[in-house]
Amino acid sequence: MTTLTQPTVSIALCTYNGMAYLSTQWNSLLGQQQLPDEVVISDDRSTDGTSNLLLKLAAEAPFPVRILENQTRLGYNKNFERALAACTSDLIFICDQDDFWLPEKISTMTQYMVHHPEVQVAFCDAWVTDEHLEGRQNRFWETVRFNKKTQERWIAGETMDVLLDGNRMMGCATVLRRAFLPTILPIPEKIPGYIYDGWIALVASTQNAIHFINQPLQLYRTHVQQQVGVRQQEVGARIKLRDRLTRHRARKLAPLLKKQIQLSIINELLSKRVPYNSPGLPQLQRRLAHFSMRSNLPHNRLRRVAPVLTNFWRGNYRRYADAAANWYAPC
Numbered sequence: 001m002t003t004l005t006q007p008t009v010s011i012a013l014c015t016y017n018g019m020a021y022l023s024t025q026w027n028s029l030l031g032q033q034q035l036p037d038e039v040v041i042s043d044d045r046s047t048d049g050t051s052n053l054l055l056k057l058a059a060e061a062p063f064p065v066r067i068l069e070n071q072t073r074l075g076y077n078k079n080f081e082r083a084l085a086a087c088t089s090d091l092i093f094i095c096d097q098d099d100f101w102l103p104e105k106i107s108t109m110t111q112y113m114v115h116h117p118e119v120q121v122a123f124c125d126a127w128v129t130d131e132h133l134e135g136r137q138n139r140f141w142e143t144v145r146f147n148k149k150t151q152e153r154w155i156a157g158e159t160m161d162v163l164l165d166g167n168r169m170m171g172c173a174t175v176l177r178r179a180f181l182p183t184i185l186p187i188p189e190k191i192p193g194y195i196y197d198g199w200i201a202l203v204a205s206t207q208n209a210i211h212f213i214n215q216p217l218q219l220y221r222t223h224v225q226q227q228v229g230v231r232q233q234e235v236g237a238r239i240k241l242r243d244r245l246t247r248h249r250a251r252k253l254a255p256l257l258k259k260q261i262q263l264s265i266i267n268e269l270l271s272k273r274v275p276y277n278s279p280g281l282p283q284l285q286r287r288l289a290h291f292s293m294r295s296n297l298p299h300n301r302l303r304r305v306a307p308v309l310t311n312f313w314r315g316n317y318r319r320y321a322d323a324a325a326n327w328y329a330p331c
Contacts, residue, residue, distance in 0.1 A: 004115070006114065007089070007090030007091045007114065008037040008089035008090045009036045009038075009089050009090070009091050010036060010038050010039070010040060010089035010091070010093070010178070011036045011038070011093045011095050012040050012042075012093070012094050012095060013040070013042075013083065013095040013096075014042050014043075014076065014079045014097065015041060015044070015046060015050050015064075016043070016045070017047060017048040018045055018046065018050045019048045019049050021098035021099070021221060022054075022057075023053070023057075024098075024133070025095070025096070025097055025098060027315040028102075028218075029095070030061075030062070031103050032101065032105065033103050034073070034104045034110060035062060035063055036089075036093070037064070037089050038063060038066065038087070039063060039064070039066070040066050041058075041066065041068065041086050042068045042070065042079050042082045042083035043068065044068065044070050044071055044079045045072070065251075066086065068082060068083065068086060071072055076195065076196065077189075077196045080094065080171065080196050081115060081185055081187045081196065081270045084181060088178070089178060090177065090179075091175055091176070092178055093106065093109070093175050094172055094175075094176075094197070095172060096171070096325065098197055098221050099220055099221055100133055100218060100220060100221070101218045101219075102216075102218055102219070104217065105218055108124075108213070109124060109213060109217065109243040112213055113175060113177070115244075115282060118209065119209055119210070119211045120179075120180040120207065120210065121169075121174060121180065121200060121201065121211075122175050122176075122211045122212065122213055123169040123170065123175075123210075123213065124192075124212070124213040124214075124215055124216065124217040124218070125141045125212075125214065125215060125216040125217070126140040126170065126172075126193065126217070126218045126220040127156040127218070127219050127220065128140055128218065128220050128222060129138060129219050129221055129229065130222060131222065133219050133221055140170060140220055143157045144166065147310050147314065148170070150162055151212065153177070154212065158283065160202070160205045160283035160284055161283045163198070163202055164283070164284065167198035167201060167213075168201070168209070168245070169200070169201040170197060170211075170220070171195075171200070171254060172220075174197060176204075184200055184273075190265075191212055191269065192266065194266075203273060206281055206284075207278055208276045256291055256294045260291040260292050263284065263287060266284065267285060294305045
């Protein structure tokens with residue numbers, strides 16, 4: 001019987017003015033069935049006493065703790081980059097300052113990575129709660145529409161397409177292999193439509209190396225002080241068929257051009273990090289070609305027929321339609 005090697009575990013914790021909730025999160029780390037081998041904390045120049053609290057928590061911790069004090073404010077993207085880069089263990093768990101990890105989180109996700117050596121990044125679900133960690137009524141994946149149908153697409157190999165519809169992976173619910181860091185870091189200054197966790201997910205999806213673990217393994221606290229959180233997006237006014245035919249051309253093409261620019265930038269960023277023949281890139285490039293076509297259709301309606309019908313027959317209009325807002329989108 002083969003004994004699987006157990007990886008070492010780091011936690012990359014980022015803080016900024018976290019006095020209100022940090023102790024609760026820390027207690028959930030102390031209560032893990034499998035304790036980490038180290039915790040690396042990057043504090044982004046807190047002004048509320050967080051730094052002194054971190055020193056106290058570190059002194060009493062049953063595992064090594066390293067505290068990095070930023071000399072200037074980095075913001076959440078670069079703050080997480082610094083924490084990730086400083087970790088030394090085989091697996092790195094990303095941690096926010098204001099949530100609560102269920103006792104089995106580290107052990108469950110670690111064992112998943114042990115039994116799936118091809119996976120570079122994995123993420124779990126979470127219970128969405130109020131600021132007091134009460135009310136486990138909704139799961140995070142419901143908020144980001146990562147439902148059964150979308151999960152089936154993911155498993156079928158459409159990972160990149162799913163992520164380009166919108167990020168489904170929450171950074172604080174993520175574990176990744178340290179060996180994957182050279183591909184991820186540094187995190188780009190600007191990733192249109194995404195922050196650091198979306199970047200990690202997109203990079204991993206180019207390699208088909210990102211899996212999901214269908215269990216809520218933490219409580220996700222929602223409160224007014226969050227730098228990044230769950231926010232409902234407003235749906236625009238419904239566009240009637242008559243409006244589709246009579247709208248000014250510039251108004252009609254503007255959101256398509258914006259999407260084309262976003263995809264072009266993401267394609268350029270990823271192409272600098274991964275091999276040109278990475279298995280996930282064709283999904284991005286096919287989508288980019290579709291929106292490039294739509295944002296550059298000729299003024300003459302008759303000349304639009306051929307490219308529109310070609311993309312229709314290829315299924316691209318259906319493939320890239322937002323199922324929840326299809327009738328609210330421009331044509």
